[in-house]
Amino acid sequence: MESKPNIIQEFKQFVNTYTEDMVRWVPHYLDALAAVVQYLPEDFQPKRILDFGCGNGNTTEVILRQFPDAEYVLLDASPDMLAVCKQRFPTRNITYQEAFFQNAKFDEGVFDFVTASFALHHLKRAEKQAVFAKIYQWLSPNGIFSCSDLMVDRGNKSIHEPFLKEWQNHAKIQGTTAEEWTWIMEHYRTYDFPDDRNEQLEWLKQVGFQQVATPWNIGFWSNILGIRN
Numbered sequence: 001m002e003s004k005p006n007i008i009q010e011f012k013q014f015v016n017t018y019t020e021d022m023v024r025w026v027p028h029y030l031d032a033l034a035a036v037v038q039y040l041p042e043d044f045q046p047k048r049i050l051d052f053g054c055g056n057g058n059t060t061e062v063i064l065r066q067f068p069d070a071e072y073v074l075l076d077a078s079p080d081m082l083a084v085c086k087q088r089f090p091t092r093n094i095t096y097q098e099a100f101f102q103n104a105k106f107d108e109g110v111f112d113f114v115t116a117s118f119a120l121h122h123l124k125r126a127e128k129q130a131v132f133a134k135i136y137q138w139l140s141p142n143g144i145f146s147c148s149d150l151m152v153d154r155g156n157k158s159i160h161e162p163f164l165k166e167w168q169n170h171a172k173i174q175g176t177t178a179e180e181w182t183w184i185m186e187h188y189r190t191y192d193f194p195d196d197r198n199e200q201l202e203w204l205k206q207v208g209f210q211q212v213a214t215p216w217n218i219g220f221w222s223n224i225l226g227i228r229n
Contacts, residue, residue, distance in 0.1 A: 006190075006191075007077070007122065007191050008077055008078050008079075008080075011055075011078045011080065011081060012078070012080050015056065015078070015080045015081060015084060018055065018056045018058075018081075018084075019056065019058055022058075022118070023174070024171065024174040024175055024176055025171050025174070025176060025180075025184060026118070026150075026221075027166075027167065027170045027218070027219070027221055028218050028221045029118075031216070031218070032117065032118070032148040032149075032216070032221055032222075032223060033058055033059055033062050033117060033148060034062060035146075035148050035215065035216035035223035036059055036062055036063065036115050036117055036146045036148055036223065037062055037063055037066040037067075037146070038215075038216070039146075039213075039215035039216060039223070039225065040066075040144060040146070040225075041144075044113075044144065045067070046067055046070055046111075046112030046113035046143075046144075047070055047071065047112055048070065048071050048073075048110060048111045048112050048113075048140075049063060049067065049070045049071070049072050049073070049111060049112065049113045049114070049115070050072075050073045050075065050106070050111045050113070050114045050115070050138065051063065051072065051073070051074045051075070051115055051116075052075055052101065052104070052114055052115065052116040052119065052120075052135070053075065053076055053077075053101065053116050053117070053118075053119025053120065053122075054074040054075060054076045054081065054082075054085060055076060055078075055081050055118070055119070056081050056084045056085065056088070057074070057081075057084065057085040057088045057089060058117075059115055059117040059148075060072065060074060060085065060089065060094075061088070061089075063113075063115065064089070064092065067113075070093075070112075070113075071093050071094075071095075072092065072093065072094040072095070073094070073095050073096075073097060073106075073111075074094055074095070074096050074097070075096075075097045075098075075099055075101075075104055076098065077098065077099060077100045077101075078098075079098055082096050082098055101119070101120070101122075101123060101127070101131050102123075102127060102130070102131070104134065106138045107138075108137050108138065109137075109138070109139065109140045109141070109143075110138055110140070111138050111139055111140065111143060112139070112140050112142075112143045112144070113143060113144050113145075113146070114135050114138060114139060114143070114144075114145045114146075115145070115146045115147065116135075116145075116147045116149075117147065117148040117149065118148065118149055118150075119149070120147060120149055121149050121150050121151075121192050121193060121194045121195075122191055122192060122193065123193060124193045125193070125195055128195060128200065128203065129203045129206070129207070132145075132200075132203050132204055132207045132226075133207040133208075135226075136204075136207045136208045136209060136226070136228055139228040140228070141228060141229065142227065142228065142229065143227070143228045144225060144226070144227050144228075145204070145209070145225065145226040145227075145228075146223065146224075146225050147223065147224050147225075148216070148221075148222070148223040149194070149221075149222065150192075150194045150220055150221060150222075151194055151195065151196060151197035151200060151220055151221075151222045151224070152194050152195075152196065152197075152220035153194075153195065153196040153199075154193070154194055154195075156196075163219070163220055164185075166219070168181060171184070194220075197214060197217070197220075197222050197224065200224060201213075201214065201224055204224070204226040208228065209226035209227060209228060210227065210228070210229045211225075211226070211227040211229065212224065212225065212226045212227075213225045
């Protein structure tokens with residue numbers, strides 16, 4: 001993707017205010033993060049976990065509270081975000097990998113749990129499908145993939161345009177300025193490629209996930225699960 005170096009610069013601009021900004025800009029952000037672990041089977045105890053597109057570690061922190069003894073791999077393309085994570089989790093059993101999603105490589109069956117929250121919307125349709133196939137291969141038997149993100153068909157104007165108005169209203173109520181909203185929309189048009197939730201569930205099935213579900217959903221903000229049998 002030609003925009004790879006530029007998206008790293010995009011996130012560099014607000015690496016120190018990322019959590020605050022996401023809470024203001026993204027409806028239900030904290031609930032979406034909580035959903036990553038909230039709907040897992042009660043007896044699920046993963047030993048190896050991949051946070052795919054970890055950002056500044058917000059999702060990692062949620063998972064750590066649930067599974068403090070697991071081993072973690074945190075992957076992100078931004079060295080600045082990874083640096084924040086290293087400061088945030090200095091004593092944890094965590095390894096770090098700087099890579100774009102498309103270039104990530106792991107052995108088959110090495111993870112029991114893979115999460116990707118507010119990350120995969122940066123991938124286009126074919127790229128998402130390819131990454132889903134990789135994630136399926138990386139999971140151990142009975143391993144689980146959990147993803148919270150914006151899931152909307154950007155090409156369907158009858159759905160997408162009213163959604164953008166609702167999103168803007170939320171952001172305004174949360175104190176987002178007109179200048180910030182202009183930047184958000186420029187970023188969205190350039191770097192974000194969300195897809196319909198049901199399509200993504202179908203893609204998970206196509207790569208091999210026998211069980212898929214949407215355990216949490218508010219509007220177009222969703223959490224989806226896939227279980228490898």
